[in-house]
Amino acid sequence: MQALVSGRTQKVDAVKTHPEGSASTRKPPKVRQRRLSDRARLSRQQLERRLALSVGEEARSARMRAGLTQADVAERIGIAAEVYGRMERGKMMPSVPTLFRLCLALRLSADVGMGLVTAVSVGAGLWEEDSREKDHLPEMRRLLRTLRRMSRGQLKLVNQVATAILPQR
Numbered sequence: 001m002q003a004l005v006s007g008r009t010q011k012v013d014a015v016k017t018h019p020e021g022s023a024s025t026r027k028p029p030k031v032r033q034r035r036l037s038d039r040a041r042l043s044r045q046q047l048e049r050r051l052a053l054s055v056g057e058e059a060r061s062a063r064m065r066a067g068l069t070q071a072d073v074a075e076r077i078g079i080a081a082e083v084y085g086r087m088e089r090g091k092m093m094p095s096v097p098t099l100f101r102l103c104l105a106l107r108l109s110a111d112v113g114m115g116l117v118t119a120v121s122v123g124a125g126l127w128e129e130d131s132r133e134k135d136h137l138p139e140m141r142r143l144l145r146t147l148r149r150m151s152r153g154q155l156k157l158v159n160q161v162a163t164a165i166l167p168q169r
Contacts, residue, residue, distance in 0.1 A: 053090035054115030055099070060088045062106040062113075069138045075145065077101040 063073050074084035077098060086092045087102075094102060103110050147155065 048093065049090070051114060052087075052093045055093065055113050056088045056090035058108060058113045058115070059102060059106060062108045063088075066106060067138075068106075069141065071145070072138070072141050073102070073105055076105040
């Protein structure tokens with residue numbers, strides 16, 4: 001910092017002083033926080049683990065009933081396939097919006113997904129899709145995902161190849 005003294009500038013040390021000492025030596029005020037007891041924390045962690053496992057197991061069984069791959073479901077709910085895989089294994093809990101989209105994509109009741117009731121008690125047959133969706137093979141869905149990512153020129157080339165390979169009707 002510079003100060004103007006009789007037309008000349010001089011360097012002046014600028015040190016901020018505080019009644020309790022310099023700012024770097026002060027300790028922040030202690031804030032009282034409510035902490036869960038170890039027993040309550042352990043109970044909560046166990047509940048979260050069981051819930052994550054339940055959601056994962058139900059998502060996997062619903063996905064298998066629908067004949068979908070993990071990549072198919074991940075694409076439908078808008079998350080990475082790796083993240084969906086961790087959810088299915090019970091390693092992570094989905095957020096509420098993701099859980100909502102998961103239940104819609106798999107036609108899964110949230111009660112069933114969270115393990116509140118079993119699929120038999122709510123009539124899992126009500127959530128079955130018509131056979132049109134089940135007839136698609138995972139290979140076909142994978143091919144469609146790949147085609148959706150292609151440019152117009154690439155799609156024209158694939159169409160020409162397919163026309164050349166397939167027999168004329």
